[in-house]
Amino acid sequence: MPVTVGPGGRPLTVAGDPVDAIRESWLVEDRWWTANPLRRRYWEVVTVGGRDLVVFRDLVEGSWYRQR
Template identity: 35%
Template sequence: MSRPPQTPSSTSLRPIGLPRPIEVRADGDGRPVALTRTGTRGRRAAETPVESVEEVWRIAEAWWREAPQARTYYRVVLADGRPLSIFYDDALGTWSEQPY
């Protein structure tokens, strides 16, 4: 006898790749020079220098809506060699890490 397909409950589903807020120190041109992440328990990590900015791109979506999204993305390499994608949200004035 076969079982009917199981439907996962809403508590078992977890979205992936959601942006996480970070603190960024930027230079006079708005480019990131250091960042501070917050851990899962709310603890702030030490500030991490940005070694280089590898790529910059801008996204402007849904410009026809009341609240369009406009973000500037940066692909950075941290001082310890780790690559990271971060963005500045123009509408909210906040920085976030974008995991992939």
């Protein structure tokens, strides 16, 4: 999922749609004791068009995804 980011990793666009507001951001760290830890930064955003989306960046691999 193409996401452009600004300072602090804040999403500026999601799939080409400009982000109007950030509702919430949170960090999830789990399975740190395993060979495959889970580390993600989630963002709930509202686009200029009014879409409410939750996207996250996998902090282990660096890729962005949309929560469904």
